[in-house]
Amino acid sequence: MATESGARPKKAGAFDIRLIIALLIGVYGVILTVMGIGFTSDAELQKAAGVNINLWAGIGMLVVSALFIIWARVRPLVVPAEPETEDAAPTTGE
Template identity: 70%
Template sequence: MASETPVRTRRAGAFDIRLIIALLTGVYGVVLTIMGIAFTDDAELQKAAGVNINLWAGIGMLIFTALFVLWAVLRPIRVPVPEGDETPAG
């Protein structure tokens, strides 16, 4: 039997799409949370039946962001390294 050589891999790092999605939702989450805390008045709360929608949506987006970052850290995407590539892994 012919034994196969193991394929060398490295982490996708900053090019992992999960981190890009987390960055975008994180920015929107921070903006909505700040808007919900600092800039929501009683008239806007009355329109939303007394619920601070910006605050809750912002908190939800921040939780979503934390879960995506946790997922990317715990299960990183591994990409194969071409044989001629001599760049250090990491």
């Protein structure tokens, strides 16, 4: 996929905000999942009506993180090769 000037369009890559958000949510998701699997006591389960909140919240965050990554891969942001300047801007007929 080449542009008019023949250069390939650049993608945002690691600077895509969706990947940064996915990383942050994913890290918290891993922490909560590990806490839910290995470090939840029976007293904590009783407080939460028998539901392992850390485990379910962690799994949910991992799913959301995966969706953000899929979204960024399927629809990448394309950075324009040359920014539009005032000289190249269309005139309004003044």
